[in-house]
Amino acid sequence: xxxxxxxxxxxxxxxxxxxxxxxxxxxxxxxxxxxxxxxxxxxxxxxxxxxxxxxxxxxxxxxxxxxxxxxxxxxxxxxxxxxxxxxxxxxxxxxxxxxxxxxxxxxxxxxxxxxxxxxxxxxxxxxxxxxxxxxxxxxxxxxxxxxxxxxxxxxxxxxxxxxxxxxxxxxxxxxxxxxxxxxxxxxxxxxxxxxxxxxxxxxxxxxxxxxxxxxxxxxxxxxxxxxxxxxxxxxxxxxxxxxxxxxxxxxxxxxxxxxxxxxxxxxxxxxxxxxxxxxxxxxxxxxxxxxxxxxxxxxxxxxxxxxxxxxxxxxxxxxxxxxxxxxxxxxxxxxxxxxxxxxxxxxxxxxxxxxxxxxxxxxxxxxxxxxxxxx
Numbered sequence: 001x002x003x004x005x006x007x008x009x010x011x012x013x014x015x016x017x018x019x020x021x022x023x024x025x026x027x028x029x030x031x032x033x034x035x036x037x038x039x040x041x042x043x044x045x046x047x048x049x050x051x052x053x054x055x056x057x058x059x060x061x062x063x064x065x066x067x068x069x070x071x072x073x074x075x076x077x078x079x080x081x082x083x084x085x086x087x088x089x090x091x092x093x094x095x096x097x098x099x100x101x102x103x104x105x106x107x108x109x110x111x112x113x114x115x116x117x118x119x120x121x122x123x124x125x126x127x128x129x130x131x132x133x134x135x136x137x138x139x140x141x142x143x144x145x146x147x148x149x150x151x152x153x154x155x156x157x158x159x160x161x162x163x164x165x166x167x168x169x170x171x172x173x174x175x176x177x178x179x180x181x182x183x184x185x186x187x188x189x190x191x192x193x194x195x196x197x198x199x200x201x202x203x204x205x206x207x208x209x210x211x212x213x214x215x216x217x218x219x220x221x222x223x224x225x226x227x228x229x230x231x232x233x234x235x236x237x238x239x240x241x242x243x244x245x246x247x248x249x250x251x252x253x254x255x256x257x258x259x260x261x262x263x264x265x266x267x268x269x270x271x272x273x274x275x276x277x278x279x280x281x282x283x284x285x286x287x288x289x290x291x292x293x294x295x296x297x298x299x300x301x302x303x304x305x306x307x308x309x310x311x312x313x314x315x316x317x318x319x320x321x322x323x324x325x326x327x328x329x330x331x332x333x334x335x336x337x338x339x340x341x342x343x344x345x346x347x348x349x350x351x352x353x354x355x356x357x358x359x360x361x362x363x364x365x366x367x368x369x370x371x372x373x374x375x
Contacts, residue, residue, distance in 0.1 A: 041326020042285025043299020053091030060160030134171030180204025
């Protein structure tokens with residue numbers, strides 16, 4: 001591995017530690033939902049083993065695992081259809097599979113939000129005819145590049161980068177443009193995988209602009225609400241680090257287990273390890289692969305402490321978590337995957353059904369073998 005690769009790795013490790021101060025928590029959270037039903041079903045544990053077009057989201061370095069041009073689509077409804085989440089990704093291997101390009105699109109939207117600014121008239125009467133609806137949407141495009149920097153029988157190493165373009169809008173009231181960069185590293189051998197990603201490496205920002213009419217400003221003023229003009233929202237750097245291991249059961253079946261940890265630097269969070277500056281959130285996933293045709297998956301994530309049910313004194317805390325299950329199958333050049341995930345925890349029935357489709361355009365001769373674990 002050349003000197004430049006060591007500099008990249010050092011930069012990935014050290015940048016968040018230098019930049020952790022001065023940021024607010026939970027910025028651009030729609031980018032943390034997940035992407036692709038395989039990753040969602042495995043509890044978002046993907047940073048080490050991902051090697052398809054969804055790597056643009058999980059770890060851009062994993063795009064070098066692509067052997068064919070691949071395209072995938074995913075859709076999900078949250079909160080009984082109130083929120084819609086869409087995801088699409090394209091991966092393109094180039095230069096004899098030593099490099100790869102990727103583009104990903106994510107959108108989370110909520111429609112038909114009531115605008116009650118003019119519900120109450122100046123004389124105190126209620127006029128429901130003045131209640132109109134608007135939509136709120138968060139959009140992001142990830143432009144990815146990956147490069148192999150070492151190839152050998154014992155170990156392969158790749159690096160990757162994302163350029164993130166973000167556009168958010170809240171009806172006609174406000175909109176924001178944002179930009180950020182991610183950097184990732186992935187290494188793997190015959191059975192093991194390791195990966196690390198520095199998200200929002202140079203700090204991701206959203207520059208908000210507001211567009212209230214004079215009438216809307218008057219209502220906000222009379223109801224003691226602030227009238228914003230411009231603002232900038234900053235997303236602090238974070239690190240995701242993980243490892244995976246493949247176990248061969250027999251000639252037709254194998255099992256892969258993976259664990260990763262999301263390390264944040266934007267203040268105290270409700271996570272397994274929570275400090276005033278650094279918090280650690282684990283993700284655990286497992287996948288059973290049968291003949292590289294049928295897949296069964298499970299995962300656990302989002303460990304939190306919460307007040308125990310029935311504790312009227314609000315003193316007893318218990319650990320809760322977010323479980324997930326999934327399955328998939330591949331027929332020829334088409335793969336179909338399903339995930340059953342929980343938005344809250346194991347005791348709260350906020351479950352969501354997620355379905356994704358993957359289409360593969362072969363750029364190899366028929367009959368040529370693909371790398372294990374790839375579609």
